[in-house]
Amino acid sequence: MATVKTASRNSGFPDFARIGMQIIAGCVALLLLSGCDPRPNRIGISNTVIDFGLNETPFPLYVWNTFSRIPVMHIEAEADVDWIQLTPSSVDSLWARESGYDKRSIIVRVNRSLLDEGEHKGQIKLTSTAMRPRKVDVRVYMESDGRLGGLNIINPVSWYSEPYLLDFAFSLRDADNNAVVEAPGLFDITAFEDGEAVRASETGLALRRASPRQFFLDLVLDYSLSMQETLGALQSLEDAARNDIVRFLNPDAAAGITLFNREDRPPVVISDFTTDHAYLREQLGRIQQEYVGRFASGAPLFDALQTSLDKFEEGQVLLGLMPDQLDPWLPLFVRLDENAVLNQCRHIFVITDGYDTSSKARLNDVTRRARNLFVSINVIGIGEEPHLANLLTLSGETKGVYFSFRDNRESISPYIEDIINNLAGQYRLRWATLNRRNQAFAPGFQMALASNSAAHYAEAKYNPVKYAADTLRGIIQVVHRDDGLRSDALVNMEYAPRFVYDLRFFIEASHPFEVEIWGEDAGGLLERWNIETTVVDDRRLQLHFYSLEAPLPFAGYGTLFSLDFGEVVSGERPEVVTCDIDNSLYEDAVHFLVEIE
Structure with a gap:
């Protein structure tokens, strides 16, 4: 039988294609080994x-x-x-x-x-x-080690005031960036003035737990013409505001809305700070129809941010007073501003493409003012080509964060949750310097918990002469509170002189009230003191607090007691009419000044 063989096309000849590929691969390998890359540099x-x-x-x-x-x-x-x-x-x-x-x-x-x-x-x-x-x-x-250790001082704020006081507010976190919540007595604290340790017993050095800070957030929304003309921009804006921010706020968070959409009118405050998040969501759904309509033009972005920052300054100035009339009240305003900074976590979230066409304010005006008010500006960039020079500067220079809605939207809500999770773990450290020289020094402190320690030194130096005042004058402040459901007034010690064993008050209010003594866990000072009460009627009484053991802590601060007015009556605002203190109890010129806010 004959055998038929099928010959390949290249039978008897070399496989030039395979050899060629091997040669090319070898050349490429040689080029790569020699440092030359033949691939296109495109x-x-x-x-x-x-x-x-x-x-x-x-x-x-x-x-x-x-x-x-x-x-x-x-x-x-x-x-x-x-x-x-x-x-x-x-x-x-x-x-x-x-x-x-x-x-x-x-x-x-x-x-x-x-x-x-x-x-x-x-x-x-x-x-x-x-x-x-x-x-x-x-x-x-x-310039220094930025790594997280076992104990870390986060977002420290220094505050100097009369008489000769230095305050620091901060939060503590561990190596996993979680809030550290421990009793102040467990920490070893040392304060320094130009590197020299101060004596705790003489200066009233004390660390106290602070209440969890309240989250204050203002949404600044861009409905200008450039946003209107960008496909999907407004839908992205409203989606981010409603579903990535407001949805994740804790119940106590106070949020507001500021709008800008045209250059011929100032930015619009849609909502001041409120804890009614349902109302905020409702307003977010009505902006285009009720506030913008068909008219949109230039973008006063920086002016809108200034309008937003105005909200963080409300209540710190009395309108209608001339400068000479204002002077006696300045210490009160300083303390009001101090309490706001210590008790609030302040953020702006601006959702925009970043273009500013019509502002009177400049970028540096906004970032400088935000830093002075301790407000972080966070930015959500919208569109294919947001103005990154503006947006990154706004966030970078105010300790905020930049998010691209298109590229990392998923990071927005975890950032909100991280802020909320770390509202606890707040502390306040104070001492009264004994230095009286007209020479500034650098204050700082170190604290240790078990085997972990952390230190902080303030950027701003302290000159004792600038904060000189009568150290024998104690300061008590009455602060009214009204959440829409209940009303009360806190009687707070802002500064206590040395060796105070007695406090005698006469209280008169516009409405009936009940007295509540605050415990030490809540920041109270009189839980262990004795009390004698003389009731005149349901709106007037005399309170006498006294201690047979330890006096009030020198330079101490905290709530003495509160007056509970109960449920709020529509159209009425209960208030303390008189809060007098008996200064005849004290010797050596010790006395108290009571301020009613």
């Missing part, structure tokens, strides 16, 4: 070096497609160190040479809590299939 980048130095403002790195044969280039970004954070980590850039390159932004941040003191370097690698990778060098400098 990933465009705006920077090859980013030097943060001490700057904490995020940096926009722009990347784009420069290869005409690839309609859409997918570019991925990866850092070689964990302290470089990239948002987003990948982008798609179109080939659009005729209309200009399709530049996409990657926000570069530095997580300084992972870095110790000194200079640090890292690198960002940008890759795309079949393209030559590009690299960006990143440098940052740390």
Whole structure:
């Protein structure tokens, strides 16, 4: 039988295609080994070096497609160190040479809590299939160790006042960034003045737990023409406000709404601060129809932020008083402002494309004022090309955070929850300096819990002469409260002189009331004192508090007692008419001043 063989087309000849591919692969390998990369260098980048130095403002790195044969280039970004954070980590850039390159932004941040003191370097690698990778060098400098230890002092605020007082408010967190809530007596505290430790017993040095801070948040919303003309921008704005922010607020959070949509009228306050979150959601659904309508034009972004910041200053100025009439009240306003700063966690969330066309205020005016009011401005950037120079400066210079609605919307609500979770763990440290020189010193303190310790030194120096006042004059303040359901008045000690064993009050109010003595756990000072009560009628009484053991703590502060007026009657506001203290009990010129707010 004959055998038939089927010969291949290249039978008897070398496989040139295979050999050619092997040669090409070998050449590519040799080129790579020699440091030459034959792949096209078509990933465009705006920077090859980013030097943060001490700057904490995020940096926009722009990347784009420069290869005409690839309609859409997918570019991925990866850092070689964990302290470089990239948002987003990948982008798609179109080939659009005729209309200009399709530049996409990657926000570069530095997580300084992972870095110790000194200079640090890292690198960002940008890759795309079949393209030559590009690299960006990143440098940052740390003046001190930023890493979280077992005990960390977070967001410290220093406050100086008369007579010779230094106050610090702060929160404490552990190595996992969770709030530290412990009894003040468990901490070892040392205060310093220019590096020298002060004597706790002589200066009244005391650490106290502070009430959880109340979350104050104002939404600043951009309904200007540029937002109206951007497809999906307003839907994104309302979605972020309603579902990523208001939805996650805790019940005690007070929020407001500020709107800007045209240059010929000032920004509009849709809502002052309120804890009625249902009302806020309702207003968010009515803005376009009831407040904007069909008219939108220029964007006074910075003016709108100034209007929002006005809300954080309300109640700190008495209208209608001339400067000479105002002087006697200034100490009261200082303490009102101090209490607001210590008891509030202040944030603005501005949702915008970042363009400002018509403001009288400048960007620096806004950031400087926000810092002075301890307000963090957080930004949610809307649209394909938000004005990152404005938005990153607003957030970076006020300790806020920038979010891109398109690229990292999922991070907004966890950020809100993190703020709320850390409202507890608040502390206040005070001492009264004995230094009387006309020379500023740098105050600071160190605290330890078990084997963990932390320290803080204030940026602002303290000059005793600037805060000189009568140390024998105690200050008591009456503060009215009304939440719409119940009304009461707190009688607070703002500063106590030395060796006070007696307090005798005569109280008269506009409505009947009941007296409640505050416990030490709630910040009270008189829980262990004896009390004698002489009732005149249901609106007037005399209270005599006295101690047979320890006096009031020197330079001490806290609530003495409260007057509970019960349920609020519509159209009426119960108030303390008279709160007199008997200063005849004291010797050596010790006396008290009572201020009714």
